[in-house]
Amino acid sequence: MRYSFRVTIDEAEVERLAAQVGLTIAPTSRAAVAANLKGLLDAARLVAEFPLPEETEPAPRFEP
């Protein structure tokens, strides 16, 4: 499975995403948050570009 993550993020996008999780981001922070989010999405994309076997299973062992 491959995911595609955005390569650019602008301040309007930050505002829209923040609203989804009930966050209000101060105008003075939006550019820095956008830059940080781009960095994290770049990291996510680097992970997603690796072709994992379909059966790779992330759930931890359940030992009740």
Added chain:
Amino acid sequence: MIDGATSALAIAAAVRTGKTRARDVVGGALDRMAARDGTLNAFTRVLRDTALADADTVDRRLAKGDDPGPLAGVPFAVKNLFDIAGLATLAGSKINAGLPPAERDATAVARLRAAGAVLVGALNMDEYAYGFSTENTHYGPTRNPHDPTRIAGGSSGGSAAAVAAGLVPVALGTDTNGSIRVPGALCGVFALKPTFGRVSRAGVVPLAWSFDHAGPFARSVGDLAAAFDAIQGPDPRDPVCATRPAAPCAGELGRGVDGLRIAVAGGHFARLADDAALAAVARVAGALGARAEVTLPEAHRARAAAQVITACEGGAYHLERLRTRAADFDPMIRDRLLAAALLPAAAYAGAQRFRAWFRARVAEVFREVDVMLAPTTPWPAPPIGAPMLTRIGDVEVFTRGHLGVFTQPLSFVGLPVISVPIVLPGALPLGVQLVAAPFNEAALFRVASRLEAEGVVAATAPTVLS
């Protein structure tokens, strides 16, 4: 005479045999803290009265013929995200200063106290452990004892600095992506990030549940083992603490390294670092006769996945505070956590899937090798307030974030690591990571002990503060 260079084991021996009183040892530590911490800013809270009262208790027990424990009278301090009964647990934040006091000690704190050690204070850190520099805006930066114009590293910067400067022989910190090993290396002390689940995190403020670890700092391998042995083992208060019995390591120290397969990490772990950091690895490898090289496949993606999981879990944990108290976060942290809270679920699930794959590949490597060597940080401590970006070769990296480039892929899958200190004359400290398979701390202590005995690694006292 007991002073800032005396080991925890020597202190405990002197106290237990009546050669000195715990009160005098603890009083001496408090005096050193008062004299030097104005420069270092390692402590956010000094517990003078309770420390002296606890020391008196140790002395009274000895006078009655009781055994106060193997670390009797040893002063110690903890990163201020460990619960200390009666105090609000700051976790480096202003927000948490308004919380009610902790009702009981964190398990690791309680275990050191039960071993007779005496808690003398709480230590500075990056806010909520989300950083590698301990340039805390609320409480000020912790300064490196080897050069007070430079960072101590983070996020357990106060812990490493307090031990390096001889204020305490032992301290506790936590490590999610390198926060024990990075400051340990930059301050030139021994630092252990145990196997995930080996040391309880009960009563510790989390950063990322999937790979938060607690562990000790010390100036000798013997002290590091003594502290680790005091805190390791199962704990019903921590749901992910391993149920397997404690495996004491103090007895491993004199066993030598015969039979251990030791190799140097190549690939990711040999790139984007100063020559000095790579030379430190070569020095350790040479002393051990380690010529083989191993590769952890896709370690750069492991680091990226660690960043994603840390961000997602940290952003989720702090979401309500970000909604209601964003202005009260440290500006060094706030915008990063806000961004973290906006990541899509697919990023998190993908990173966790990659983690399962990477863990299996790492297990294959450690079927062929017992101990792997890698740099701890890519360079020595940067100046406090250093620019955000640094150029290395033709690549530009984040000055602070890149400090974790070699630690993040390892904590990501819970491997035990000791960072051993290399302090060459006229140079700032560097660290080398000794890495083993899960629950094989014993091999790490054997190797660290051999290196210490041969004088290859040592927590050399800083000269600027003496």
